[in-house]
Amino acid sequence: MSIYSEQEAKAILDKVIALSKADECTATLGGSIDGNIRYARNAVSTSGIVTDTQLGVQVAFGKRVGVATINEFDDASLAKVVARAEELARLAPENPEFMPAIDKQDYKATKTYSEKTAAITPEFRAQVAADSIGPCKADKLVAAGFLADSQGFSAIANSKGNFGYQKTTNVDFTCTVRTEDGTGSGWVARNVADVERFDAKSEIKVAIDKAKRSRDAKALEPGKYTVIMEPAATAGLVSFMMFGFDARQADEGRSFLSKKGGGNKIGEQVYDPRVTIYADPTEAGAEVLPWDNDGMARSRMPIISKGKVENLRYSRYWAKNKEKPATAMPGNLIMVGGDKSTMDLVKSTRKGILVTRTWYIRMVDPQTVLLTGLTRDGTFYVENGEVKYPIKNFRFNESPVIMLNNIEEIGKPVRVGDDESPFVMMIPPMKIRDFTFTSLSDAV
């Protein structure tokens, strides 16, 4: 069994805490059932289910810390894992950055669980594949996609009386649809906690439409363009930028938020005044666990307010060092927007480029968060409010900091999951001026 109830989880964690003779003890118990189906060339290639449950025990003697984990939970195993952690702690060097276990926290439950998602069956997964492949075959297109669903629980407790338990679910779907001759490619992605909000039959239409419309793309000269970025196109850039929002990095002088002469840019106007980003574990449609990996309670935290940097993440060690309050690591990123859809933004554009998604984003220069990457699976030229024709993909070299200063218009945020990001995100479509494309790509 990999999904424990709150009572079962608490019973195990209480035993662990009671067994420990160390100065302090923190224990986490987590379990998950992950299902997936993968298909390519219009046929299912792999499918599987992985179940896992793991107990982690961290103990400390003074500033010496030991960690051990185990996946068996009988009394003898619990005694063994605690003893192992204590043995490792006694052998460990003192950690000069040691922080004591957190005090009892006040966790406010968030809606991260859906019964419907937890009840997904292998037949459901096969149907998603069939719903993707069927219409593609009928239209002489080729589908390749992946559906991954998970249900799990997370429990945390420590010797200071802290305890938390919550269940989570997640569904992540992506599908790439290509024309048989390889001249067109479209893509769709959907990330939800509740599978009720997901319908493969309707999602696949987006990718099919883009694949068909992206055939015979024309080449435009690289340069600076007004771009309409679908939410998935900027999610990776915004998420990458968040690595710089660490107070220690900034104070040490190695973040774009470091200040000349020392210190950080909290309180400074770094972005266009229309940019507001916050984290909130209770955000409707983007709920995350109410605690972070340290067990610190998450609450609503403004990160950028009206273009000003409002908060950086202070780890408990750095907060103590700088005499500031510690902040929990955010689990989501919510960018505030308006009501307009991507197509509304297209309608108001005289000349521009519509970007479905960006890909292979990597840091070029952390000093300015200059990122490079490419457009993919549906890039179109826009003129006088209409999508005119498909264009070849571009490589960009752009900083999200510059991008978020060149905003023309912001649309309505939607939930986006990015395979390289640790955050659940709500990101709006955006119209950006002077976005820098540096070369053409022949890739379809």
Added chain:
Amino acid sequence: MERRDFLKATGAGLGIALLPAWGRVVAADVLTTKIDVALKKRLADTALAAAKDGGATYCDVRIGRYLRQFIVTREDRVQNVVNTESTGIGVRVIANGTWGFAASGDLSADSVARAARQAVAIAKANSRLTIEPVQLAETKGVGEVSWATPIERNAMEVPVKEKVELLLAANAAAMKAGASFINSTLFQVNEQKYFASTDGSYIDQDIHRIWAPVNVTAIDKASGKFRARAGLSSPMGMGYEYLVPKKEHKVEMPGGTIGYTHSYDIVEDAAIAARQAQEKLKAPSVKPGKYDLVLDPAHLWLTIHESVGHPLELDRVLGYEANYAGTSFATLDKWKSKDFKYGSDKVTLFADKLQPHSLGAVGYDDEGIKTKRWDLVKDGILVNYQAIRDQAHIIGEKESQGCCYADSWSSVQFQRMANVSLAPGKQKLVPADMVKNVANGIYIIGAGSFSIDQQRYNAQFGGQLFYEIKDGKVTQMIEDVAYQIRTPEFWNACSAICDESDYRIGGSFFDGKGEPSQVSAVSHGSSTARFDGINVINTARSLG
């Protein structure tokens, strides 16, 4: 590299809940033990018999024990020491012409047989959706054999204290040389893998890998500028002997830089990195334009990896990775034409699972195929791909090329990149002589930023160190360099390759592919090579 996996591996300042995804956390002494081979054979036979009884026409069994240790430090302190172990069995079968796979972490006979039966049941269930039955290339069973990475000293047996002291010595050397910060890490991996199949193979392998990345930062507080220089080590298929520096393994390069072949002087490199990180703060910015590039092997490996290794993976060519990593420009028609000019006639690129000290060197792959070397691009022409048993027939091969790998007992094995390398030049040529003929060029050392499109045409690469070459001489360090290429044009612009005496390997410890994503480690060798007229951009920006 998979960014997420790297963050998990280093802990990146996070707490207990983000334990490494690779198994349970154990004490260091557990990392030096093994499972008895006789027991593994008994368990494998149990699974093979259960699969055959269930109706499988083919079955392979992998009993894997994956051991890892990470030591993470910065400046004068140890941030994390993590030991992990993951042990279990993966059973793959063909039934009704379809693959099925199941895995279990429980190594009891009952559980092993159950996994085999489950794999058969999954194969039969999935066979309803099968379009073409699996075609396996012929292979003969090899009986009971073993293979081990030729190491001198098992890094897992070196006391943690000794390893910590080495990292802290490197950190101290960098700080003494003026670094503002240094992060250093030691990754060690031991894969104890047992493979058995209905073809009659029982293969026991003991594979070791090691990597010691450092990253040194220099900060100019007054201007707010910061620059980093990463270490010039390579991840290697070696033991701890890699970290015992030998003079004959050092290569002198521009700017007082030292390159390394089969052993690494981490303390020396950390100190040089500290000096160079400070130099980078003041180096002039590159003028964008066309340059002749002289690419050091510690840089070129990554360009080979992205622009040759990946596009010549047959599963990408066929479309199996279309939704994630992408497809390939190197389509079957180009290969069939026998005249597709992938590169200039100086360019021969070969795949090699035997290369000593490389990350991909194994005796047998994860479907029991004896490993070998073969050409991918011969004298500039595309001649082959990288394939596994169920793909070999597609490219007219009679046998698999041995490219099958799974990153865990619980993952399904699939086609992964072999070591792919650039053959050294046949004429005698060393880097110093190569530079003499360059009028307007840039010498690039070390791997930096990298990005390539989903068909592997358009790529952009940075580096660690850039030196201007003017009229045959290295003049000064420059900064803000990245070059952009279109893959076939880039390789056709290769005008010279140094000889075998300059051959070195680099590599990737965390190459990601597949859904769910799996990582693999792979090396790429080359001698210093010259590429003419490459587009260089300036990456400096101002945030105002």
